Amino acid sequence: MLSERRLEVLRAIVHDYVGTEEPVGSKALTERHSLGVSPATVRNDMAALEEEGFIAQPHTSAGRIPTDKGYRLFVDKLAGVKPMAAPERRAIQNFLDGAVDLDDVVARTVRLLAQLTRQVAVVQYPSLTRSTVRHVELLSLAPARLMLVLITDTGRVEQRMIDCPAPFGETSLADLRARLNSRVAGRRFADVPQLVQDMTESFDAEDRGTVATVLSTLLETLVEETEERLMIGGTANLTRFGHDFPLTIRPVLEALEEQVVLLKLLGEATDSGMTVRIGHENAHEGLSSTSVVSVGYGSGSEAVAKLGVVGPTRMDYPGTMGAVRAVARYVGQILAES
């Protein structure tokens, strides 16, 4: 087991390395932190920490840098979440309050997170399956062509074009629209499949084909792949790191462009509470030298989606976690209001 002081040494190493981006040596450590022991003692502690795999040396006769395992210990045991200062909290609220619709909320959130953390921000749109149906609209564009519009309580709006197998009259349309809404409005999206299951039967034979098409289109919107959307921002912050980063930045940018990868990444995080994935803990190879801090957000107690940041493993964890948590909280509030 690691002694109290050795943990303190690890904390100091993480702190200094995050600040300077340079391997930290025993002498510098004792100068910057009052550990109450000499460099020689710290050297022994460092040797022990290295033995256990918490820190490593880039080369012999260089200082130490934390390993993924070291950061993990730091995050789990040594670091708290640094709460945001009051003026910053006010700034967040003011900025988000100006949003005009959901796209705007998400866009502003991304900008905000990126700016606060100086890292890459990722914000998922509220999941349809975890939202409630506010309204279903059906519009006739042409005799045999409809547009389906879904509106959720979280402000999301989805639209689909529908080609009907047969012309569909205006009265039938109004009828279908009314019946659909009376069944699903105010209900959870996840429940929609059961709620509309037997709807087709109650229509005239000539309209059944169209009704069935509409219903299947409705259900298709819930398919995983199209259901989840997200927005990212702050990629310029990637350039703040590593002088060597042509090699570093590229796979990260590539991973960020793959929405599928990001969705999986966020999906892996626990549903409630904050999740921190460090370096190789991320399944995706391009992200093996980055950490992902994510948390769910929602209008009520339940999370409707997630947001987070992607940054170098060498990041300010307490500060980042504080910012992510604070932003998630305010976004939740904004959504509840709208």
Next chain:
Amino acid sequence: MLSERRLEVLRAIVHDYVGTEEPVGSKALTERHSLGVSPATVRNDMAALEEEGFIAQPHTSAGRIPTDKGYRLFVDKLAGVKPMAAPERRAIQNFLDGAVDLDDVVARTVRLLAQLTRQVAVVQYPSLTRSTVRHVELLSLAPARLMLVLITDTGRVEQRMIDCPAPFGETSLADLRARLNSRVAGRRFADVPQLVQDMTESFDAEDRGTVATVLSTLLETLVEETEERLMIGGTANLTRFGHDFPLTIRPVLEALEEQVVLLKLLGEATDSGMTVRIGHENAHEGLSSTSVVSVGYGSGSEAVAKLGVVGPTRMDYPGTMGAVRAVARYVGQILAES
């Protein structure tokens, strides 16, 4: 005036430099292109081209690279637009045909353009002001709270929350909805302000406040800033260039994050036909070593928005222009269908 051969030399320099990313010398030029003259002659031509500002040397005793002015001449006089090959055109169409809604069309277009050109792609959403109103929907969320949903012929859907000054009954709502639609449906967005100008008056006194609020919200959606949206992608392609690029890539990423900058950039381009802005021709400083190739697209003959790519000035202009034009054409078709 530049002789025919000197133009040919410039073309060869651009061609080789784009391919190799290295300054090109007289000897290498004569070896790779059959100019029919000796290196010494080419040297004279190069000196003349340099005198006129079309090419430059990074250092004395190095090869030449084209200047912005050189690329300009190349694009205007020496290069055509390279049409896409048939299989590629089919691939474009197939890929775009799978889109399920406007967001999807735009997202797919961005991916496609980025992949085809191996550069950063920018796609603007169809402008509201240049679209036609398909439908206006008003939903009651609470006694004094409405949701306004606008649907355009280009598939764009905008929503706004409205807090009414007074409760608004269901019959009044249906009335307003019907009257609004009969006035604006099928009309151009740009004309909406006049079309609804005097609508308030025809309502009962108690409802006028709410009607006015609804109308002003409707008009606000047409304000420039929120009216235009865009999506970018392919930023990972930036890493393909310049070994020196921590300095190069950063301002570009920063510029790309500023939607305002990009919108202005696209806005400056001519409305019809393809626009190429080379290096310093771009007003924004961060983009002074990039070129922007953009073109309008639309469902009919008129452009409803623009799309394009951002890449290093040292890019394959004919190929890029071909890809941009082809994609714009197909996107227009897709929009016309929906």
Next chain:
DNA sequence: GGCTGGCACTCGCCGGTGGGGAGTGCCAGG
């Protein structure tokens, strides 16, 4: 037993140096 100062050693970083090569400008001749 744990902490400390001392010491020899390692190794990356940095600035200086020198040869090689690609490219140039100029000139005289065809």
Next chain:
DNA sequence: CCTGGCACTCCCCACCGGCGAGTGCCAGCC
């Protein structure tokens, strides 16, 4: 006006050696 020849310029790169930060180990001390 084109061409071959020639002297010159500089960038690139590989090599080298000193410096310094940092380490591991050891003997001594509390």
